[in-house]
Amino acid sequence: MGELAVFIILSAVILIPGVIVVTSGNIVRSALSLVPTFLGVTGFYIMLQAEFVAGIQVLIYAGAITVLILFVIMLTEGGSGVEVRQMNEQVPLGATAALWLAFLMLLVFLRTPWSLSPGRPPAYSAPAIGSAFLTNYALIFEVTSLVLLVALIGAIVIARREE
Amino acid sequence: MLPTASDLWSIGPELWLAGLGLLVLLVDLFTAPGRKVAAGAIAVGGLLLTLIPASAMLAWDPRTAFFGSYAVDGFAVFFKILTVIATALVILAAMDSLRSRFEGEFYALLVFTALGLVLMAGSADLILLALSIEFVSLTSYVLAGFLKANPKSNEAGIKYFLFGAAASAVMFFGFSIVYGLAGSTNLYDIAVRLRTAPQPALYLSVALMLAGFGFKISMVPFHQWTPDVYEGAPTPVAAFLSVASKAAGFAALVRMLLVAIDPARVDWVLLLSILAAVTMTLGNLLALPQRNIKRMLAYSSISHAGFILIGVAAFRGDFGTPGLLIYLLGYTFTQLGAFFVAVLVGAQLRSDDIPDYAGLSRRAPVSAFLMAVFMLSLTGLPPTAVFIGKFYVLGAAIETGLLWLAVVGIINSVISLYYYVGVIRAMYVMPATSETPIPEPPALQVALGIAGLGTLIIGLYPQPIIDLAKNATLLLRL
Numbered sequence: 144m145g146e147l148a149v150f151i152i153l154s155a156v157i158l159i160p161g162v163i164v165v166t167s168g169n170i171v172r173s174a175l176s177l178v179p180t181f182l183g184v185t186g187f188y189i190m191l192q193a194e195f196v197a198g199i200q201v202l203i204y205a206g207a208i209t210v211l212i213l214f215v216i217m218l219t220e221g222g223s224g225v226e227v228r229q230m231n232e233q234v235p236l237g238a239t240a241a242l243w244l245a246f247l248m249l250l251v252f253l254r255t256p257w258s259l260s261p262g263r264p265p266a267y268s269a270p271a272i273g274s275a276f277l278t279n280y281a282l283i284f285e286v287t288s289l290v291l292l293v294a295l296i297g298a299i300v301i302a303r304r305e306e
Numbered sequence: 307m308l309p310t311a312s313d314l315w316s317i318g319p320e321l322w323l324a325g326l327g328l329l330v331l332l333v334d335l336f337t338a339p340g341r342k343v344a345a346g347a348i349a350v351g352g353l354l355l356t357l358i359p360a361s362a363m364l365a366w367d368p369r370t371a372f373f374g375s376y377a378v379d380g381f382a383v384f385f386k387i388l389t390v391i392a393t394a395l396v397i398l399a400a401m402d403s404l405r406s407r408f409e410g411e412f413y414a415l416l417v418f419t420a421l422g423l424v425l426m427a428g429s430a431d432l433i434l435l436a437l438s439i440e441f442v443s444l445t446s447y448v449l450a451g452f453l454k455a456n457p458k459s460n461e462a463g464i465k466y467f468l469f470g471a472a473a474s475a476v477m478f479f480g481f482s483i484v485y486g487l488a489g490s491t492n493l494y495d496i497a498v499r500l501r502t503a504p505q506p507a508l509y510l511s512v513a514l515m516l517a518g519f520g521f522k523i524s525m526v527p528f529h530q531w532t533p534d535v536y537e538g539a540p541t542p543v544a545a546f547l548s549v550a551s552k553a554a555g556f557a558a559l560v561r562m563l564l565v566a567i568d569p570a571r572v573d574w575v576l577l578l579s580i581l582a583a584v585t586m587t588l589g590n591l592l593a594l595p596q597r598n599i600k601r602m603l604a605y606s607s608i609s610h611a612g613f614i615l616i617g618v619a620a621f622r623g624d625f626g627t628p629g630l631l632i633y634l635l636g637y638t639f640t641q642l643g644a645f646f647v648a649v650l651v652g653a654q655l656r657s658d659d660i661p662d663y664a665g666l667s668r669r670a671p672v673s674a675f676l677m678a679v680f681m682l683s684l685t686g687l688p689p690t691a692v693f694i695g696k697f698y699v700l701g702a703a704i705e706t707g708l709l710w711l712a713v714v715g716i717i718n719s720v721i722s723l724y725y726y727v728g729v730i731r732a733m734y735v736m737p738a739t740s741e742t743p744i745p746e747p748p749a750l751q752v753a754l755g756i757a758g759l760g761t762l763i764i765g766l767y768p769q770p771i772i773d774l775a776k777n778a779t780l781l782l783r784l
Contacts, residue, residue, distance in 0.1 A: 255507035281309050282372040283434050290441045293418045297448035300411050
């Protein structure tokens with residue numbers, strides 16, 4: 144029962160600022176509203192006993208990504224304090240489609256018998272993640288580094304000064 | 307378990323491509339501005355060398371590397387060869403028209419994209435598949451928006467990015483549902499664990515995944531980005547996206563559906579047949595009024611995606627998957643060739659409008675003749691490459707009882723004749739505004755020649771390609 148209560152509270156913490164992110168006219172407020180959303184997701188990870196992922200979530204998303212977004216707003220010409228309209232005349236149509244999709248998904252999820260894994264999660268997940276990266280998931284781990292490299296090159300190409 | 311030496315041998319071409327990308331970056335660092343073509347030449351040479359280990363793999367037995375996360379089978383090897391050839395041709399075509407301080411990065415990004423596409427075609431693990439799709443997407447966004455001073459190119463980049471991010475998010479949600487149902491990210495494990503009765507959530511997940519794959523292959527209704535991105539992106543990049551990116555999208559889609567989803571007896575044939583019919587028809591009808599060659603080719607590439615989808619829907623027959631592969635290979639040469647002529651005209655006349663092709667038969671006779679061949683091939687007339695592909699996929703549709711789909715395909719081929727012949731008419735019949743010959747740069751001529759030869763040889767002597775495609779359908783299944 145306590146688990147359900149925590150889940151509902153965390154969901155509210157995620158969803159309410161999430162709505163502000165996509166509706167607020169002030170871009171800085173939108174960016175800052177991402178912080179509680181990310182922290183709520185961290186709460187989910189802790190409930191799932193994935194404490195390593197939770198720590199990374201706080202460091203990368205709640206910390207670095209939000210700060211990065213704020214930097215981008217600051218460095219963009221006239222970025223901060225600007226009132227931008229996030230909505231257009233298609234909001235009713237989009238909202239209807241989104242609600243129908245959500246309803247359909249809920250219906251499907253409730254009717255699916257989900258299988259539960261018989262095992263128990265390890266007491267500390269970080270060592271298990273580390274050894275998985277270097278053994279069974281070695282290729283995936285290495286490809287990740289390449290993705291970061293090309294993202295870096297791409298960012299430089301995009302941010303270049305045109306001659 | 308630790309990776310072994312045989313795992314490393316199995317990803318030889320991928321390691322070579324990664325090294326080549328880094329080498330091109332290094333060469334770019336040490337060459338003076340104005341001589342950056344050297345980086346492009348090294349990229350082309352390196353890509354051609356990749357064909358040696360890749361074609362050696364054709365004789366291998368299907369196997370997986372890195373604990374089942376990467377498949378090395380005839381299917382993956384076919385797409386390795388296709389991707390490498392397409393990338394080399396695109397770099398050749400870009401070498402003359404692209405003059406920028408960041409030319410070296412352009413070639414390096416293309417080589418890295420080729421690596422991502424190769425990984426996509428071989429992924430046998432949901433995480434690797436998601437990662438390689440993101441890999442390709444990131445580089446493609448940058449390549450589409452490469453001409454920073456050109457507002458249309460900026461628009462292409464941002465549009466591709468927004469559509470792509472949304473499509474990826476939806477697709478990864480689909481992946482997560484599959485993971486939730488099967489409890490594994492490995493496609494072969496998923497196939498085993500989903501063998502029980504199909505779950506309602508699996509249908510939902512197939513639909514969500516189709517949204518993502520549909521974006522990559524520009525299937526209706528996820529096609530809206532295609533004309534704007536092809537029009538705004540540098541023409542060689544548009545050629546690359548319409549061929550290599552689409553082929554890898556099909557590879558990932560086919561592997562996902564055939565290996566992981568089909569054992570669960572989820573019936574997606576009807577859904578895919580309807581999508582194929584709609585994609586063919588809508589792409590064709592929207593191509594009819596186009597005046598810009600790149601937009602016309604974009605809509606025609608949507609229509610061809612519909613034709614190739616017939617091969618996916620008819621996978622149960624003997625001709626479905628080979629037909630898809632033959633179609634993709636023939637389409638690769640033809641579509642690349644058509645875009646290369648657009649590169650030539652765009653660079654020399656600064657225009658992409660079809661009426662400006664007037665009199666091309668006298669101003670650039672060889673290119674005009676090849677363009678006519680490409681247009682006839684895209685229509686599907688013999689003796690050209692796409693004809694063989696269309697013949698096979700339509701035959702596959704009839705064989706698996708989808709006669710109505712074959713009829714829709716034939717009607718669409720007839721409709722498409724109108725706008726393809728419109729280009730030929732402009733080049734050969736309409737009077738030229740000027741008689742000055744258009745200079746044809748040598749590297750572009752080589753690329754055009756190879757594309758033309760590929761189109762004609764596959765059309766005239768298809769047997770080796772058919773054997774190759776049949777061999778490549780040995781998709782590793784459990």
